[in-house]
Amino acid sequence: MTDISANLAAAASDTPETVATYLRLRGLQPSSKNWKRKRRTVVDDDNAPFSKGRDPGTLGDILDKLTRDSGWQATLAREDLVLQWAELAGADTAKHSEPVSMERGVLTVKCDSTAWAKNLQYMRGTILTEIGRRYPDAGVENLRFIGPDVPSWKWGPRVVPGRGPRDTYG
Structure with a gap:
């Protein structure tokens, strides 16, 4: 047991107490590598505050982009x-x-x-x-x-061949 507590003490010196407590409760051993997060590197400056493109667009511009993309x-x-x-x-x-x-x-x-x-x-x-x-x-x-729709004279049991009436109905 002294080996485990020595390892915990050594790891605890590099690890913040809150992280070490969490890891102990989970049954894990804290180490200095686990808790450190890598910082995100900024590839471009488009995400910088007050740069162009950071302001919200107008509703009309957003709708134009949506209709174009769709x-x-x-x-x-x-x-x-x-x-x-x-x-x-x-x-x-x-x-x-x-x-x-x-x-x-x-x-x-x-x-x-x-x-x-x-x-x-x-x-x-x-x-x-x-x-x-x-x-x-x-x-x-x-x-x-x-023009307007006109009634059809080309249906029924007594249809006569031909062009039908010559009126334009309008």
């Missing part, structure tokens, strides 16, 4: 395009038209009547240029304007 920019640009259609196409035009789908770079806009669809076809270049300027991430390459 790949949501195109989806959010399309959503903004739909939500801002009235501002983009004009208030009068927006009353009679609304974007309904976006597939393979083609934005489909549904209009109240075929006359509105035709007028918007004449304005296609202007609208497409404005979309490209405001929402470049949306990926809109072309516009398609459609």
